Amino acid sequence: MDEGSTDTPQGVGHGGGREASHPLANHVPVLLKEAIDSLNVRRGGTYIDATVGLGGHSYEIAKRLGAPGHLIGLDKDPAALERAADRLRPAGSGEADWPKIELRHASFASLAEARGLKADGILADIGVSSLQLSDAARGFSFQADGPLDMRMDPQSERTAEQVVNHLDERELADVIYEFGEERRSRRIARAIVRSRPIRSTAHLAEVISAAARPMNSGQNKYERRIHPATRTFQALRIFVNRELDDLKALLEAAPRILKPGGRVVVISFHSLEDRIVKDAFREGSIKDKYFRVLTKKPVTASLEEQDRNPRARSAKMRAAERV
Numbered sequence: 001m002d003e004g005s006t007d008t009p010q011g012v013g014h015g016g017g018r019e020a021s022h023p024l025a026n027h028v029p030v031l032l033k034e035a036i037d038s039l040n041v042r043r044g045g046t047y048i049d050a051t052v053g054l055g056g057h058s059y060e061i062a063k064r065l066g067a068p069g070h071l072i073g074l075d076k077d078p079a080a081l082e083r084a085a086d087r088l089r090p091a092g093s094g095e096a097d098w099p100k101i102e103l104r105h106a107s108f109a110s111l112a113e114a115r116g117l118k119a120d121g122i123l124a125d126i127g128v129s130s131l132q133l134s135d136a137a138r139g140f141s142f143q144a145d146g147p148l149d150m151r152m153d154p155q156s157e158r159t160a161e162q163v164v165n166h167l168d169e170r171e172l173a174d175v176i177y178e179f180g181e182e183r184r185s186r187r188i189a190r191a192i193v194r195s196r197p198i199r200s201t202a203h204l205a206e207v208i209s210a211a212a213r214p215m216n217s218g219q220n221k222y223e224r225r226i227h228p229a230t231r232t233f234q235a236l237r238i239f240v241n242r243e244l245d246d247l248k249a250l251l252e253a254a255p256r257i258l259k260p261g262g263r264v265v266v267i268s269f270h271s272l273e274d275r276i277v278k279d280a281f282r283e284g285s286i287k288d289k290y291f292r293v294l295t296k297k298p299v300t301a302s303l304e305e306q307d308r309n310p311r312a313r314s315a316k317m318r319a320a321e322r323v
């Protein structure tokens, strides 16, 4: 529903002989061409990849920046940064004309406190990475059993296990409703509270499935197709990682950081995020007139990309320019 990039055997090449033998050679960033074109990367500029992940988008930005350029990559997840560092190091890239690259373990919300930082572009490809999703020990997926963790930053305090076992029933229902847009939130929250303690993703998925079952007949086709735990897992992940607050902070900081003509590009994976981006761009273009919206409608993945990468199906990209 809301996953980001993927690893697939049919990965698009990034050019250069190293790609074929690299362990992340087949990692395919979502809306790669669209995002890079919208950023309008200028050689020698300063760009921020707010969600560096496995470095797929960053790699393309770096290639266009060349040696006089500067790329700042942020991620909450140190494991992602490690992979990105490997992918983006000059020797590893096989590129001689390579920019200065600075990778920082930080939330992009911290850009709100950045003083004196000026950039020609900011890219945010939000959501979970394939690295996070595929590691059962991180607890993001209901398809593999693991501890109920869901933290993008393992140093942050709140885990999904704490949320599931300690919130009262009403608070839990509100989280599931607000961040998962799950209309069975009360029923699911009640079942969770009755089944406590819940320590694993498989146990939680089982409790949710049992609670959701009696309503299955009234669901539309989409609702019936997705796993009954999809929305609740999404809600918990968003809550645990404060994803919507972080996004709002980033969008507030962007006009201060961007140079005139600089661009902000956001790829999101569910309607809650897309609405926040749309509203922030619209407000910035009407009220204070610091943005020119470049995407009247969100850009979505081509059918060919959706076929190749099912996770791209829910991706929506919006872009704005600092005026």
Ligand SMILES: C[S@@+](CC[C@H](N)C(=O)[O-])C[C@H]1O[C@@H](n2cnc3c(N)ncnc32)[C@H](O)[C@@H]1O
Binding pocket: 003, 004, 005, 028, 029, 030, 050, 051, 052, 053, 054, 055, 056, 057, 058, 074, 075, 076, 077, 080, 106, 107, 108, 109, 125, 126, 127, 128, 129, 130, 152, 246, 247
């Ligand atoms: C979909 S992946 C990005 C993939 C990347 N564009 C690529 O091509 O490899 C999203 C990444 O954003 C990170 N992330 C999510 N929210 C964040 C935040 N508030 N601050 C920093 N990183 C964040 C996640 O840890 C994850 O690694």
